[in-house]
Amino acid sequence: MFHQFKIESYLTEHEKNVAYNYSESGVHPIKIGDFFELAGRDLAEISNIEMDYPNVRGKVELREKIASLYPDANLNNILTTIGASEANYLIAETILKPGDELIALQPAYMQLPGNAQNNGITLKTVELIEAQNWALNTDQLMATVNSNTKIISIINPHNPTGHILTQTEVNAIIKAASSVGAWIVADEVYAGTERGDTPRTPSFWGQYDRVIAVNSMSKAYGMPGLRIGWIVAPEELMPQFQLRHEYTTISSTMLGNELANIALDPEVRPKLTQRARELINFGFDTLMDMLAVHNDTYSVVPPEASAMCIVRYDLPVDSLEFVNRLVHEKSTLVVPGNCFGLDRHFRCSSALPEVYLREGLANINALVAEIKGQSK
Ligand SMILES: Cc1ncc(COP(=O)(O)O)c(C=O)c1O
Incomplete structure (x- = not known):
């Protein structure tokens, strides 16, 4: 029997088709031009x-x-x-x-x-x-x-x-x-x-x-x-x-x-490390700030490292249904916990630009509010 790589198969379907993608696990990708500038190099070197x-x-x-x-x-x-x-x-x-x-x-x-x-x-x-x-x-x-x-x-x-x-x-x-x-x-x-x-x-x-x-x-x-x-x-x-x-x-x-x-x-490497640290620290604080809106629903063990974290939620909806609704109704993607054998959890990346992060996280909060309303 072939064991499918569940997380990657799920992301292949959705990651390029949503407005807000929080399924990545690394820090926000750098553009080649910004990278050369950060490195103090001339972009013409590529030619x-x-x-x-x-x-x-x-x-x-x-x-x-x-x-x-x-x-x-x-x-x-x-x-x-x-x-x-x-x-x-x-x-x-x-x-x-x-x-x-x-x-x-x-x-x-x-x-x-x-x-x-x-x-x-x-x-x-x-x-x-x-x-x-x-x-x-x-x-x-x-x-x-x-x-x-x-x-x-x-x-x-x-x-x-x-x-x-x-x-x-x-x-x-x-x-x-x-x-x-x-x-x-x-x-x-x-x-x-x-x-x-x-x-x-x-x-x-x-x-x-x-x-x-x-x-x-x-x-x-x-x-x-x-x-x-x-x-x-x-x-x-x-x-x-x-x-x-x-x-x-x-x-x-x-x-x-x-x-x-x-x-x-x-x-150059220390400059990239510094960029990563800034995105990670600021992004995580922003994520916590946004999740505080439903602090009776979400719980998070703060990650010691990584540009993402696992969010546990207390709602009567399994993680695949939750993320499918998020994708189709809010054009926002996180990783369903079931890809890791963790139902009623999702993995969310956060080392991203603030506006992008706040807008999409507001979508997640909106879906949570709707589910809470429906399950009353
Ligand atoms: C733990 C781990 N190993 C390996 C990879 C694959 O990374 P790469 O882009 O270097 O192939 C990932 C990607 O998410 C990962 O999380």
Whole structure:
């Protein structure tokens, strides 16, 4: 049986057909012109980019810059991919063999677990507990891990909850993985989206020897359309990933490599991080302000990171019906909680321009008022 990627299938249907789209999980995408201005570069540079294939492993200078973000990594630990999506796909294809099991935390963005299931791999789940601010159930993790566990799949900071694993939780995951020699695959695309003064979430890379880290330009850097991601892995795995990369995509794009290379320049990257922080902090405050209109209906565990959060609502309408009505009656899109197995919740992005955010959130509040009126 093929396991559909529920969230992406739902978004494919709706995300380009609504006036207000809060289904994105990254910070508001930056325009190329604004990016060049922020980077202090001349837009005319683009005209010199040859539309050739880039280096199949990714531009050397870019891979060196990526490697410098991880302790003791060098360019031979890095493969540039078409987004974190290809990275997660290659990892599932390369690491998992029949009979293996993968453990994923739930709820979760199901890219790696879904790819694993589609290869016949058994998925085991461990809960993040909403009533405890989405804390990891470490006892359940220890009880679930076994000699067949090949991968423990982590998203940190987490999608959809915005939870950042505490050091105690990180240690528990490492203990569980090392007890059976499993890989920790850490999808870290939301590192750099921490709220307030929370420091950048450290990578799992360097904390345990069997770590594969994944990241991309899509979320914290606001460049999902570049389609640039990467795998950081022990050097001996790289040829295995590369063999599959050559079949699936051959390479990421030349334009993506060149622009990511500018974005990760030590002079430019902090400016993008600053942009992300501002959008995230201001947007979250705006979201809270708008949700206060129905504070008897909504409840939110404030995310520690990410440009979005999970909103729980107390209404007699399931999440798919709620979001379908929102799309068709108000031209406003959020992600139905059922895509994450969380009924009567929705995921809402907030690192967006204020006017756009307020207008669409007013639509959500209007629908809630109508449902409350109807259910009286
Ligand atoms: C946790 C996680 N991993 C990977 C991806 C895919 O990102 P990319 O655009 O880098 O392919 C997403 C996108 O939402 C995500 O949330």
